Amino acid sequence: MYKLSDFEKSSKHLYLLGKILSTIICIVILFLIAFNVTLMIESYINPNELPSFLGLKSFVIVSESMEPTIMTEDAIFITNTSKEDLEVGDIISFRTGNYINTHRIVRIEEKNGEEVYITKGDNNSNEDRGYVEFKNIEGKYLFRIPGFGRIIEILKSKITLVLLLIFLVIISYYEVRISKRKLKRKEERYEYNKKLVKEIKNNKDNKEM
Secondary structure (H helix, E strand, O other), X not given: OOOXXXXXHHHHHHHHHHHHHHHHHHHHXXXXXXXXXXXXXXXXXOOOOOOOEOOEEEEEOOOOOOOOXXXXXXXXXXXXXXXXXXXXXXXXXXXXXXXXXXXXXXXXXXXXXXXXXEEEOOOOOOOOOOOEEHHHEXXXXXXXXXXXXXXXXXXXXXXXXXXXXXXXXXXXXXXXXXXXHHHHHHHHHHXXXXXXXXXXXXXXXXXXX
16 A cells, blocks of 8 residues: 555655756756857957867767878867977867868978978878968867767857856746745645644643643
């Protein structure tokens, strides 16, 4: 037979599970909002630079030049680097005109007293034309998320930011309503128990008279 206590226990477990789930969702949404807002602010402050989040820069690979190391549609992440940290074999992202290329350093040479970098795509037969100056390097390759490029681009959009804010407001409103409802049930239960104890006491007093 199903007891009332079993029902209350099950309800508590479901409420706790829902609370944990909504907390995780809120944390993820807040992180994505912070990610989005940071990139937008950096893009506004430095329109000519690739925006970064916590020191990381990300973008989508659209060329096959680094396959199979890096595939098209991959999201790659790079970080700022120094001349001392760069060596032959490193993969770097660098500006060429209005484009950003991600290729591997195959040689380091000296031009006019400054180090320059000769690069090549792993999937290319020939080295890149010319050389890369340090001032044009956006960062050093850290890691990639296979096939995640388009999702990263979507997360960076203003529409996504608005949708995330709306979703966060909805979840917060839902949590407030649930908390108020739970508090109201506690108050009603308290009043009911108080009334019940009073009735039992009155009945007991009447019997003793």
